[in-house]
Amino acid sequence: MINHFKGGIHPPESKLTAGLPTIDMPVPKQVVIPMSQHIGAPCEPVVKKGDHVKVGTLIGDSSARVTCPIYSSVSGTVKAIQPILTAAGTEMTSIVIETDGEQTLEEGFGPVEAETKEEKLEAIKRSGLVGLGGAGFPTWFKLTPPPNEPFDILLINGAECEPYITSDYREMKENPRMIMEGIMRVLDITGIEKALIGIEDNKRDAIEDLIALDPAYDRIKVISLKTRYPQGAEKQLIYALTGRKVPPGKLPSSVGCLVLSISTVSFIESYFRTGIPLVKRRITVSGGAVANPGNIRVCIGTSLQDVFDFCGGFKEEPRKIIMGGPMMGVAQFSMQNSILKQTNALLALTEDEINTQKESPCIRCGRCVNACPMNLLPLQMNALIVKGRFEAAEKYHVRDCIECGCCSYVCPASRHLVQSFRYGKAELALIAKAKQAAAKGGA
Amino acid sequence: MDLRLIGSSSPHIKDKVTTSRVMLDVIIALLPAALMGVILFGWRALVNIAISIAACVLGEYIWNRAVKKPQTIHDCSAIVTGLLLAMTVSPRTPFWMLIIGGLFAIIIVKQLFGGIGMNFLNPALAARAMMMASWPAQMTAWQAPNWMSAMSTEGLTVAVDSVSSATPLALQSLIISNGGVTSAQLPSYKDLFLGNVMGSIGETCALALLIGGIYLIIRKIISWEIPVLFAVSSMVLSLALGLDPLFNLLSGGLMIGAIFMATDYTTSPMTFKARCIYAIGCGLLTVVIRYFGGYPEGVSYAILLMNLVVPLLDKAFIPKSFGTLIEKKGEAAK
Ligand code: SF4
Ligand code: SF4
Numbered sequence: 029m030i031n032h033f034k035g036g037i038h039p040p041e042s043k044l045t046a047g048l049p050t051i052d053m054p055v056p057k058q059v060v061i062p063m064s065q066h067i068g069a070p071c072e073p074v075v076k077k078g079d080h081v082k083v084g085t086l087i088g089d090s091s092a093r094v095t096c097p098i099y100s101s102v103s104g105t106v107k108a109i110q111p112i113l114t115a116a117g118t119e120m121t122s123i124v125i126e127t128d129g130e131q132t133l134e135e136g137f138g139p140v141e142a143e144t145k146e147e148k149l150e151a152i153k154r155s156g157l158v159g160l161g162g163a164g165f166p167t168w169f170k171l172t173p174p175p176n177e178p179f180d181i182l183l184i185n186g187a188e189c190e191p192y193i194t195s196d197y198r199e200m201k202e203n204p205r206m207i208m209e210g211i212m213r214v215l216d217i218t219g220i221e222k223a224l225i226g227i228e229d230n231k232r233d234a235i236e237d238l239i240a241l242d243p244a245y246d247r248i249k250v251i252s253l254k255t256r257y258p259q260g261a262e263k264q265l266i267y268a269l270t271g272r273k274v275p276p277g278k279l280p281s282s283v284g285c286l287v288l289s290i291s292t293v294s295f296i297e298s299y300f301r302t303g304i305p306l307v308k309r310r311i312t313v314s315g316g317a318v319a320n321p322g323n324i325r326v327c328i329g330t331s332l333q334d335v336f337d338f339c340g341g342f343k344e345e346p347r348k349i350i351m352g353g354p355m356m357g358v359a360q361f362s363m364q365n366s367i368l369k370q371t372n373a374l375l376a377l378t379e380d381e382i383n384t385q386k387e388s389p390c391i392r393c394g395r396c397v398n399a400c401p402m403n404l405l406p407l408q409m410n411a412l413i414v415k416g417r418f419e420a421a422e423k424y425h426v427r428d429c430i431e432c433g434c435c436s437y438v439c440p441a442s443r444h445l446v447q448s449f450r451y452g453k454a455e456l457a458l459i460a461k462a463k464q465a466a467a468k469g470g471a
Numbered sequence: 472m473d474l475r476l477i478g479s480s481s482p483h484i485k486d487k488v489t490t491s492r493v494m495l496d497v498i499i500a501l502l503p504a505a506l507m508g509v510i511l512f513g514w515r516a517l518v519n520i521a522i523s524i525a526a527c528v529l530g531e532y533i534w535n536r537a538v539k540k541p542q543t544i545h546d547c548s549a550i551v552t553g554l555l556l557a558m559t560v561s562p563r564t565p566f567w568m569l570i571i572g573g574l575f576a577i578i579i580v581k582q583l584f585g586g587i588g589m590n591f592l593n594p595a596l597a598a599r600a601m602m603m604a605s606w607p608a609q610m611t612a613w614q615a616p617n618w619m620s621a622m623s624t625e626g627l628t629v630a631v632d633s634v635s636s637a638t639p640l641a642l643q644s645l646i647i648s649n650g651g652v653t654s655a656q657l658p659s660y661k662d663l664f665l666g667n668v669m670g671s672i673g674e675t676c677a678l679a680l681l682i683g684g685i686y687l688i689i690r691k692i693i694s695w696e697i698p699v700l701f702a703v704s705s706m707v708l709s710l711a712l713g714l715d716p717l718f719n720l721l722s723g724g725l726m727i728g729a730i731f732m733a734t735d736y737t738t739s740p741m742t743f744k745a746r747c748i749y750a751i752g753c754g755l756l757t758v759v760i761r762y763f764g765g766y767p768e769g770v771s772y773a774i775l776l777m778n779l780v781v782p783l784l785d786k787a788f789i790p791k792s793f794g795t796l797i798e799k800k801g802e803a804a805k
Binding site: 033034037039191263267273274276278345346347348350352354355356357358359360361363377381382383385388389390391393395397401402403404405407408423424425428433436437438440441442444446447450 | 478483587692694741793
């Protein structure tokens with residue numbers, strides 16, 4: 029069954045790098061690894077300045093319940109441990125490692141030996157894996173559903189609906205068998221019966237490659253989805269593949285779904301085979317300003333500057349450097365920022381590619397309403413939030429906004445819609461906190 | 472190289488549609504009907520249109536200068552208002568009256584309420600209503616189209632004896648009130664469709680308006696439900712009241728109203744359900760006014776009345792977020 033979610037847009041695909049095989053970027057002189065690259069508690073450094081580390085040495089860990097360990101991606105010497113302003117705009121303790129170029133591997137890696145489900149989940153936690161395409165949710169945590177909401181289906185997100193990005197596509201072209209094996213392994217660990225792989229129909233050859241393999245895997249089915257942004261958004265993907273709708277404020281597990289990305293399952297398989305934790309990843313480097321766009325495998329912690337230098341620098345002046353896709357990615361203000369575990373793309377866009385239109389009054393054209401995949405009224409929420417009426421905006425369900433950007437994309441007045449919703453949600457969170465504190469104080 | 476990076480919020484890309492592009496599409500869609508107006512009513516129609524547009528654009532320009540707001544005339548919305556205003560009044564409307572109407576539309580109805588997107592009445596229609604109330608005689612002095620066929624002229628002479636004007640709807644009004652006119656004297660469907668009747672510059676040629684409407688729907692500037700439900704509901708009520716539904720659809724301002732006035736973004740509802748109710752309200756009120764009211768025509772008042780309900784309709788129909796429905800169903804099942 030294939031359903032079409034309501035709304036959405038079809039921006040130019042701009043997948044310039046689809047046909048380019050992945051190349052390995054040589055080890056940079058230095059990497060800077062922040063201690064939080066996941067949702068949950070940040071890690072504490074477990075190495076000191078001057079320590080020698082190898083590829084795969086544990087450098088950050090935490091005893092908190094929801095967290096994810098961090099490993100060195102290079103061999104070299106810890107030069108500094110200091111707070112560094114990250115792409116998110118907050119300061120985060122980071123470990124600066126000067127590389128020795130040897131890339132010696134930490135001892136003791138080998139195929140993972142785990143018998144029980146608990147051991148296997150623990151192994152995945154120790155692998156340092158977070159969702160490789162999204163917000164950085166620790167994968168081990170995702171694999172553990174609340175006891176009253178068991179999974180009955182595994183969904184693999186191969187939509188890659190953001191323009192420019194081709195890193196999951198390259199994984200499908202280069203390692204299809206690894207993906208299938210990874211899915212089987214996850215099915216085995218979680219006890220789920222079957223898996224569906226959802227891929228947008230603009231990646232026909234990848235779909236065919238996987239379908240060619242799928243007779244060997246009778247519990248996995250490949251499904252071609254309509255190419256429409258945001259097909260890869262979790263709730264929209266679940267609806268497209270299963271017809272189930274995740275209620276507002278709920279997680280996919282509430283409808284029995286576990287959603288993982290292509291690169292995530294593929295990494296799980298390679299980890300179980302080698303025992304090497306997450307230290308490298310594939311990113312798409314693209315955009316009109318990049319001299320040689322490509323899909324490259326980089327060490328986590330590599331600076332944006334080093335990545336662009338490797339890609340031949342800029343052939344035109346970039347006006348926006350974006351980590352992630354052009355619809356949901358984060359604009360970067362410093363070339364010293366690092367590639368993180370969840371970074372799937374690095375874009376350098378020219379003046380012509382980005383939106384430079386000035387904001388003007390809303391004409392109530394309703395285009396944002398038609399484009400919103402969450403069935404919201406962006407214009408009304410925006411009008412209320414710019415007036416500071418956050419609680420009124422809440423009645424328009426602003427908290428259900430997934431920040432996909434469809435509304436801003438189609439707005440003829442170029443209203444700063446998504447920006448205002450982020451602001452509104454943050455203010456609402458503060459209001460809720462204040463209320464909670466007041467209630468506690470009163471009691 | 473020293474980079475000058477922009478650090479603004481996602482999304483970082485946008486389609487090419489702008490406010491002025493949307494307005495330009497509306498202007499393009501109005502052109503066939505405007506052209507027919509000039510063909511039917513002569514150069515005077517063209518001069519009227521030009522004066523009305525000039526008054527509106529100038530009004531907006533002066534207002535923005537006076538209150539020191541950023542200039543907005545480039546968004547083309549004042550051109551749309553001026554064009555619509557000229558097209559909904561008689562070709563014999565005096566120039567000074569058009570100028571007052573245009574300034575009233577822009578300054579009083581639009582800018583005083585906050586400018587584009589903020590006014591709660593359709594500027595062109597509100598100006599027309601003001602002119603109608605202030606100068607009823609001049610506003611109902613019509614002119615025969617150049618193409619008028621022998622047959623309809625015949626019907627007309629009878630009517631002109633009894634009233635000062637004889638638009639098709641005025642004739643219908645006389646039939647309803649037993650004013651000595653029979654339905655045989657009404658213009659043919661063909662004349663109505665091609666616009667070969669008396670009326671405002673842009674409202675008579677149903678064919679030209681239809682072309683504009685289809686253009687707007689194809690370009691996704693308007694959605695189908697408002698014009699279609701406006702038309703259908705007016706036809707249904709006409710039939711129920713014993714009027715000729717097709718005649719009522721093709722006469723007067725119904726087509727221009729349903730396609731270009733009721734669909735005005737600022738003064739129509741946001742969601743599908745609310746739009747349906749609004750459109751049906753417009754259609755029914757139009758016929759009610761035509762049948763029971765003192766005026767032969769009711770389109771503009773019907774739309775203005777429904778404009779007033781829009782904020783309420785918008786509040787009443789806040790859609791549920793994606794996923795909400797299933798939750799309810801699930802609970803019911805348990
Ligand atoms: S798309 Fe922009 S101009 Fe149109 S209604 Fe939405 S916010 Fe207003
Ligand atoms: S309101 Fe939120 S969910 Fe809806 S289109 Fe805009 S960003 Fe996406």
